[in-house]
Amino acid sequence: MTLRFWLLHVLGWSLFALIAFIARPSEASVPDALQFLAVAAVSIGGLLASLGLRWLYRKVQADGYGELRWLGMLLVASVLAAVGVDVAVYVVLSLLAGLSPGLAALHDAQPMISRAPLLAPAFIAWSLLYLAISRQTRLAEAARHQKDLQLALKEAHLQRLLGHISPHFTFNTLNNIRALILKDPDLAREQITRFANTLRYQFTGSEDALVTVEEELAVVRDHLSLVGLQLGERLRYSEHVDAVALRRQVPRFCVQLLVENAVKHGLGLSSTGGDLHVAIAAPAGVLRIEVRNSGQLRAPDGTGTGLDNLRQRLQLSFGSDAGLSLEEQGDSVVARVWIGSAA
Secondary structure, eight states, rough: OOOOHHHHHHHHHHHHHHHHHTOOOOOOSSSSHHHHHHHHHHHHHHHHHHHHHHHHHHHHHTTOOOHHHHHHHHHHHHHHHHHHHHHHHHHHHHHHHHGGGGHHHHHHHHHHSHHHHHHHHHHHHHHHHHHHHHHHHHHHHHHHHHHHHHHHHHHHHHHHHHHHHHHHHHHHHHHHHHEEEEHHHHHHHHHHHHHHHHHHHHHSSSTTEEEHHHHHHHHHHHHHHHHHHHHHHHHHEEEOOOOOTTTEETTTTTHHHHHHHHOOOOGGGGGOOOOEEEEEEEEEOOOOEEEEEESSSSSSOOOOOOHHHHHHHHHHHHHGGEEEEEETTTTTEEEEESSSSSO
């Protein structure tokens, strides 16, 4: 709980105590000091009970109850809290009544449930105010979260434009397609279509933070087909994808980035090429993506801007239940992404 919450909380119940003391009924047999202490005790009880209401409302909101059920619970909880505080104060006064005539008079002047009609509206008003403020706070946090996600996406989009659609890649692709035009016109047309699809994926839909695995795989296959024109038999690609995983969502450029890194920093540097394998599964609802390529790590894990960017977008989209790892296993480099659980 923040300092701001405590300040407003204590201030509100202090104001309640002041109003209750000023508006108290005339009780000449009870000293003003004892009446003030009684009002203060009721206010402290109200403060503690409202903390219990806060815990209840946070739990109800987390469970996603409907508005009518939530409103009914608010009214019932407020009334029960008022009765509970009233009974608690009455019991305390009953125990203390024998200590002095003033306490006995105070106990007799304030029977059980006499404070509940004043407390119930206070709890209802407090509940409505708290829930209104907490709702605005959640909306503001959601707006900030969405803004951070959009900024991360735009940064990723720019990285892809500057990295993947580079003059070197573009010129190589166009030159390779040109060489195919007379040799294999059908294949040339197919590669032009794939190149157009790759460009479309890069330049459109940049506001979509999340895409399906199926969409990512489509652009990965197009990209690898274009890269295959340059690498030829040096690129040996295979994949194993569970059908249930195809509709799961991942950050845009997630699988594509891992595959591009595997080609750029692994297979593309080898004169003999190597194997590239993509495995995607969703056991027990946990999405797991693995990209394995022949080669060795040439820099410590985490130094790449693209990987750091992807980690950030995974965190923004899925929180602590998502992550990315990169490690060397024998003669292969393995990149893993998980969404829905720890690695």
